[in-house]
Protein backbone atom coordinates (compact mmCIF):
# COMPACT_ATOMS: atom_id res chain seq x y z
CA UNK A 1 0.00 0.00 0.00
CA UNK A 2 1.20 3.54 -0.78
CA UNK A 3 2.20 5.23 2.51
CA UNK A 4 -0.16 8.18 1.82
CA UNK A 5 -3.07 5.74 2.08
CA UNK A 6 -2.26 4.88 5.69
CA UNK A 7 -4.58 7.23 7.58
CA UNK A 8 -3.73 6.05 11.09
CA UNK A 9 -2.54 9.57 12.05
CA UNK A 10 -5.76 11.18 10.85
CA UNK A 11 -8.67 12.07 13.12
CA UNK A 12 -11.62 12.58 10.80
CA UNK A 13 -14.76 14.46 11.86
CA UNK A 14 -17.78 13.55 9.70
CA UNK A 15 -20.98 15.59 10.08
CA UNK A 16 -24.22 13.90 9.09
CA UNK A 17 -22.33 10.62 9.56
CA UNK A 18 -25.48 8.55 10.10
CA UNK A 19 -26.86 9.36 6.64
CA UNK A 20 -26.58 7.52 3.35
CA UNK A 21 -23.22 8.97 2.26
CA UNK A 22 -21.81 9.71 5.73
CA UNK A 23 -21.84 5.99 6.50
CA UNK A 24 -19.86 5.31 3.33
CA UNK A 25 -17.26 7.96 4.20
CA UNK A 26 -16.88 6.39 7.66
CA UNK A 27 -16.54 2.86 6.31
CA UNK A 28 -13.77 3.59 3.82
CA UNK A 29 -11.83 5.76 6.28
CA UNK A 30 -12.09 3.07 8.97
CA UNK A 31 -10.65 0.55 6.51
CA UNK A 32 -7.45 2.62 6.18
CA UNK A 33 -7.05 3.09 9.92
CA UNK A 34 -8.41 6.61 10.43
CA UNK A 35 -9.76 7.60 13.85
CA UNK A 36 -13.37 8.73 13.48
CA UNK A 37 -15.47 11.39 15.18
CA UNK A 38 -19.00 10.74 13.99
CA UNK A 39 -21.48 13.60 14.38
CA UNK A 40 -25.24 13.55 13.77
CA UNK A 41 -28.55 14.47 15.38
CA UNK A 42 -29.60 10.83 14.95
CA UNK A 43 -28.01 8.89 17.84
CA UNK A 44 -29.58 5.57 16.86
CA UNK A 45 -28.14 5.94 13.35
CA UNK A 46 -24.70 6.72 14.81
CA UNK A 47 -24.81 3.67 17.08
CA UNK A 48 -25.87 1.47 14.18
CA UNK A 49 -22.98 2.79 12.10
CA UNK A 50 -20.50 2.19 14.92
CA UNK A 51 -21.66 -1.41 15.25
CA UNK A 52 -21.16 -1.89 11.46
CA UNK A 53 -17.53 -0.68 11.56
CA UNK A 54 -14.63 -3.07 12.22
CA UNK A 55 -14.26 -3.58 15.99
CA UNK A 56 -10.74 -2.19 15.91
CA UNK A 57 -11.98 1.23 14.72
CA UNK A 58 -11.16 4.16 17.03
CA UNK A 59 -14.50 5.89 16.95
CA UNK A 60 -16.39 8.47 19.04
CA UNK A 61 -20.02 9.49 18.62
CA UNK A 62 -21.37 12.98 19.17
CA UNK A 63 -25.11 13.54 19.01
CA UNK A 64 -25.67 17.21 18.34
CA UNK A 65 -27.88 19.65 16.50
CA UNK A 66 -25.81 21.47 13.89
CA UNK A 67 -28.12 24.50 14.13
CA UNK A 68 -26.60 25.26 17.57
CA UNK A 69 -23.17 26.92 17.46
CA UNK A 70 -22.61 26.18 21.16
CA UNK A 71 -23.02 22.45 20.52
CA UNK A 72 -20.47 22.59 17.68
CA UNK A 73 -18.06 24.59 19.86
CA UNK A 74 -18.45 22.15 22.79
CA UNK A 75 -17.85 19.18 20.48
CA UNK A 76 -14.67 20.81 19.09
CA UNK A 77 -13.46 21.54 22.64
CA UNK A 78 -14.13 17.99 23.77
CA UNK A 79 -12.53 16.27 20.77
CA UNK A 80 -9.44 18.49 20.65
CA UNK A 81 -8.75 17.79 24.35
CA UNK A 82 -8.21 14.15 23.37
CA UNK A 83 -5.79 14.73 20.46
CA UNK A 84 -2.19 13.59 20.65
CA UNK A 85 0.60 15.74 19.22
CA UNK A 86 0.82 13.53 16.12
CA UNK A 87 -2.89 13.53 15.26
CA UNK A 88 -3.83 15.31 12.03
CA UNK A 89 -7.36 16.69 11.80
CA UNK A 90 -9.66 16.17 8.82
CA UNK A 91 -13.18 17.66 8.66
CA UNK A 92 -15.89 16.45 6.28
CA UNK A 93 -18.81 18.88 6.17
CA UNK A 94 -21.35 16.39 4.87
CA UNK A 95 -24.63 17.06 6.72
CA UNK A 96 -27.65 18.45 4.94
CA UNK A 97 -31.41 18.49 5.18
CA UNK A 98 -32.34 16.31 2.28
CA UNK A 99 -35.22 18.24 0.75
CA UNK A 100 -36.63 15.57 -1.54
CA UNK A 101 -38.93 16.60 -4.38
CA UNK A 102 -42.04 14.69 -3.36
CA UNK A 103 -44.86 17.12 -2.69
CA UNK A 104 -47.90 17.23 -4.97
CA UNK A 105 -50.24 19.08 -2.62
CA UNK A 106 -52.56 21.76 -3.95
CA UNK A 107 -50.05 24.41 -2.85
CA UNK A 108 -46.71 22.98 -3.92
CA UNK A 109 -44.22 24.16 -1.31
CA UNK A 110 -41.14 23.17 -3.30
CA UNK A 111 -41.89 25.93 -5.83
CA UNK A 112 -40.07 29.25 -5.55
CA UNK A 113 -43.31 31.24 -5.60
CA UNK A 114 -44.50 29.29 -2.49
CA UNK A 115 -41.16 28.68 -0.77
CA UNK A 116 -41.35 29.29 2.98
CA UNK A 117 -38.59 31.40 4.48
CA UNK A 118 -38.51 29.13 7.56
CA UNK A 119 -37.69 26.16 5.33
CA UNK A 120 -35.00 28.28 3.66
CA UNK A 121 -33.52 29.18 7.07
CA UNK A 122 -33.58 25.58 8.30
CA UNK A 123 -31.84 24.15 5.25
CA UNK A 124 -29.25 26.97 5.10
CA UNK A 125 -28.48 26.54 8.82
CA UNK A 126 -27.75 22.82 8.51
CA UNK A 127 -26.27 22.68 5.02
CA UNK A 128 -24.24 25.90 4.90
CA UNK A 129 -24.03 27.84 8.19
CA UNK A 130 -22.97 24.73 10.13
CA UNK A 131 -20.16 24.10 7.62
CA UNK A 132 -18.91 27.66 8.19
CA UNK A 133 -19.12 27.18 11.98
CA UNK A 134 -17.11 23.94 11.83
CA UNK A 135 -14.49 25.78 9.74
CA UNK A 136 -14.52 28.61 12.30
CA UNK A 137 -14.02 26.40 15.36
CA UNK A 138 -12.21 23.29 14.11
CA UNK A 139 -10.38 25.17 11.33
CA UNK A 140 -8.93 27.46 14.01
CA UNK A 141 -7.57 24.41 15.86
CA UNK A 142 -6.12 23.08 12.59
CA UNK A 143 -4.40 26.43 11.97
CA UNK A 144 -2.95 26.41 15.50
CA UNK A 145 -1.65 22.87 14.93
CA UNK A 146 -0.39 23.94 11.45
CA UNK A 147 -2.06 20.98 9.76
CA UNK A 148 -5.53 20.12 8.55
CA UNK A 149 -7.80 19.14 5.71
CA UNK A 150 -11.38 20.29 5.14
CA UNK A 151 -13.71 18.63 2.64
CA UNK A 152 -17.07 20.21 1.87
CA UNK A 153 -19.64 17.89 0.32
CA UNK A 154 -21.31 19.91 -2.44
CA UNK A 155 -23.15 18.32 -5.38
CA UNK A 156 -23.25 18.29 -9.17
CA UNK A 157 -25.97 20.89 -8.48
CA UNK A 158 -23.20 23.07 -7.03
CA UNK A 159 -21.78 23.45 -10.53
CA UNK A 160 -24.89 23.16 -12.75
CA UNK A 161 -28.52 24.22 -12.34
CA UNK A 162 -31.20 21.63 -11.63
CA UNK A 163 -33.04 20.42 -14.70
CA UNK A 164 -36.62 20.83 -13.48
CA UNK A 165 -37.92 18.65 -16.34
CA UNK A 166 -36.72 15.67 -14.25
CA UNK A 167 -39.34 16.28 -11.57
CA UNK A 168 -42.33 16.97 -13.86
CA UNK A 169 -45.41 14.76 -13.73
CA UNK A 170 -47.75 14.81 -16.75
CA UNK A 171 -50.89 14.68 -14.57
CA UNK A 172 -50.05 17.93 -12.71
CA UNK A 173 -50.81 21.52 -13.74
CA UNK A 174 -47.83 23.87 -14.19
CA UNK A 175 -48.30 25.59 -10.82
CA UNK A 176 -48.37 22.21 -9.05
CA UNK A 177 -45.26 20.75 -10.65
CA UNK A 178 -42.53 19.73 -8.23
CA UNK A 179 -39.15 21.39 -8.48
CA UNK A 180 -35.75 20.91 -6.87
CA UNK A 181 -35.88 23.57 -4.14
CA UNK A 182 -33.90 26.80 -4.50
CA UNK A 183 -32.10 26.07 -1.22
CA UNK A 184 -30.25 23.11 -2.73
CA UNK A 185 -28.61 25.20 -5.46
CA UNK A 186 -27.79 28.05 -3.09
CA UNK A 187 -26.30 25.80 -0.39
CA UNK A 188 -24.21 23.75 -2.80
CA UNK A 189 -22.87 26.78 -4.69
CA UNK A 190 -22.29 28.42 -1.29
CA UNK A 191 -20.22 25.48 -0.08
CA UNK A 192 -17.97 25.89 -3.11
CA UNK A 193 -17.57 29.59 -2.23
CA UNK A 194 -16.72 28.59 1.35
CA UNK A 195 -14.18 26.09 0.00
CA UNK A 196 -12.33 28.75 -1.99
CA UNK A 197 -12.45 31.17 0.95
CA UNK A 198 -10.99 28.68 3.44
CA UNK A 199 -8.41 27.43 0.91
CA UNK A 200 -6.94 30.91 0.73
CA UNK A 201 -7.43 31.83 4.40
CA UNK A 202 -4.97 29.50 6.18
CA UNK A 203 -2.72 28.13 3.39
CA UNK A 204 0.34 29.33 5.34
CA UNK A 205 -0.93 27.34 8.36
CA UNK A 206 -1.02 24.02 6.53
CA UNK A 207 -4.81 23.97 6.21
CA UNK A 208 -6.16 23.01 2.80
CA UNK A 209 -9.79 22.81 1.73
CA UNK A 210 -11.53 21.20 -1.23
CA UNK A 211 -15.08 20.33 -2.23
CA UNK A 212 -16.49 17.06 -3.52
CA UNK A 213 -19.38 17.40 -5.98
CA UNK A 214 -21.11 14.02 -6.19
CA UNK A 215 -23.82 13.23 -8.70
CA UNK A 216 -27.07 11.61 -7.55
CA UNK A 217 -27.09 8.14 -6.00
CA UNK A 218 -29.58 5.55 -7.21
CA UNK A 219 -31.75 4.92 -4.17
CA UNK A 220 -35.19 3.53 -5.04
CA UNK A 221 -36.31 6.57 -7.08
CA UNK A 222 -39.39 6.06 -9.30
CA UNK A 223 -38.70 4.49 -12.75
CA UNK A 224 -40.04 7.61 -14.48
CA UNK A 225 -37.37 9.76 -12.77
CA UNK A 226 -34.61 7.22 -13.36
CA UNK A 227 -35.23 6.93 -17.09
CA UNK A 228 -35.16 10.74 -17.46
CA UNK A 229 -32.03 11.31 -15.35
CA UNK A 230 -30.09 8.48 -16.98
CA UNK A 231 -30.39 10.26 -20.32
CA UNK A 232 -28.62 13.29 -18.79
CA UNK A 233 -25.61 11.27 -17.63
CA UNK A 234 -23.01 10.24 -20.22
CA UNK A 235 -22.36 7.00 -18.26
CA UNK A 236 -26.10 6.27 -18.50
CA UNK A 237 -26.72 5.62 -14.80
CA UNK A 238 -26.79 7.22 -11.36
CA UNK A 239 -24.00 6.45 -8.87
CA UNK A 240 -23.91 3.39 -6.64
CA UNK A 241 -23.76 4.34 -2.97
CA UNK A 242 -20.11 3.30 -2.48
CA UNK A 243 -18.76 5.00 -5.60
CA UNK A 244 -17.57 8.14 -3.77
CA UNK A 245 -15.32 6.24 -1.39
CA UNK A 246 -12.30 6.62 -3.68
CA UNK A 247 -12.79 10.37 -3.91
CA UNK A 248 -13.09 10.68 -0.12
CA UNK A 249 -9.95 8.64 0.39
CA UNK A 250 -8.08 10.82 -2.11
CA UNK A 251 -9.27 14.11 -0.63
CA UNK A 252 -8.78 13.11 3.04
CA UNK A 253 -5.33 11.61 2.55
CA UNK A 254 -1.95 13.00 1.54
CA UNK A 255 -2.65 11.63 -1.96
CA UNK A 256 -4.23 15.07 -2.57
CA UNK A 257 -1.49 17.00 -0.73
CA UNK A 258 -1.14 19.69 -3.46
CA UNK A 259 -4.89 20.08 -4.14
CA UNK A 260 -6.41 23.18 -2.54
CA UNK A 261 -9.50 25.27 -3.23
CA UNK A 262 -10.92 23.08 -5.97
CA UNK A 263 -14.02 21.06 -6.67
CA UNK A 264 -13.69 17.38 -7.45
CA UNK A 265 -16.70 16.59 -9.62
CA UNK A 266 -17.65 12.89 -9.63
CA UNK A 267 -20.90 12.70 -11.58
CA UNK A 268 -20.63 10.13 -14.37
CA UNK A 269 -20.02 13.10 -16.68
CA UNK A 270 -23.41 14.75 -16.12
CA UNK A 271 -22.09 18.29 -15.78
CA UNK A 272 -19.94 18.19 -18.94
CA UNK A 273 -22.94 17.71 -21.27
Ligand SMILES: NC(=O)c1ccc[n+]([C@@H]2O[C@H](COP(=O)([O-])OP(=O)(O)OC[C@H]3O[C@@H](n4cnc5c(N)ncnc54)[C@H](O)[C@@H]3O)[C@@H](O)[C@H]2O)c1
Pocket residue numbers: 015016017018019020021022039040041042045064065066067093094095096097098126153154155156213214215216217218
Ligand atom coordinates in the same frame (compact mmCIF):
# COMPACT_ATOMS: atom_id res chain seq x y z
N1 LIG B 1 -27.57 11.23 -1.82
C1 LIG B 1 -27.24 11.83 -2.97
O1 LIG B 1 -27.65 11.40 -4.07
C2 LIG B 1 -26.33 13.03 -2.97
C3 LIG B 1 -25.85 13.53 -4.17
C4 LIG B 1 -25.03 14.66 -4.17
C5 LIG B 1 -24.69 15.25 -2.95
N2 LIG B 1 -25.18 14.74 -1.80
C6 LIG B 1 -24.80 15.42 -0.55
O2 LIG B 1 -24.12 14.49 0.27
C7 LIG B 1 -24.36 14.79 1.64
C8 LIG B 1 -24.94 13.57 2.33
O3 LIG B 1 -26.14 13.19 1.66
P1 LIG B 1 -27.00 11.94 2.11
O4 LIG B 1 -27.71 11.48 0.92
O5 LIG B 1 -26.16 11.00 2.89
O6 LIG B 1 -28.06 12.65 3.08
P2 LIG B 1 -28.84 12.00 4.30
O7 LIG B 1 -30.10 12.77 4.45
O8 LIG B 1 -28.91 10.53 4.17
O9 LIG B 1 -27.88 12.34 5.55
C9 LIG B 1 -27.82 13.61 6.13
C10 LIG B 1 -27.53 13.44 7.62
O10 LIG B 1 -27.51 14.75 8.23
C11 LIG B 1 -28.11 14.63 9.50
N3 LIG B 1 -28.66 15.92 9.96
C12 LIG B 1 -29.70 16.60 9.40
N4 LIG B 1 -29.96 17.68 10.16
C13 LIG B 1 -29.08 17.69 11.19
C14 LIG B 1 -28.85 18.56 12.30
N5 LIG B 1 -29.63 19.64 12.53
N6 LIG B 1 -27.85 18.26 13.14
C15 LIG B 1 -27.08 17.15 12.95
N7 LIG B 1 -27.25 16.29 11.93
C16 LIG B 1 -28.24 16.56 11.06
C17 LIG B 1 -29.25 13.62 9.30
O11 LIG B 1 -29.65 13.05 10.54
C18 LIG B 1 -28.61 12.62 8.35
O12 LIG B 1 -28.02 11.53 9.02
C19 LIG B 1 -25.32 15.98 1.65
O13 LIG B 1 -24.59 17.17 1.77
C20 LIG B 1 -25.98 15.89 0.29
O14 LIG B 1 -26.48 17.12 -0.17
C21 LIG B 1 -25.98 13.65 -1.76
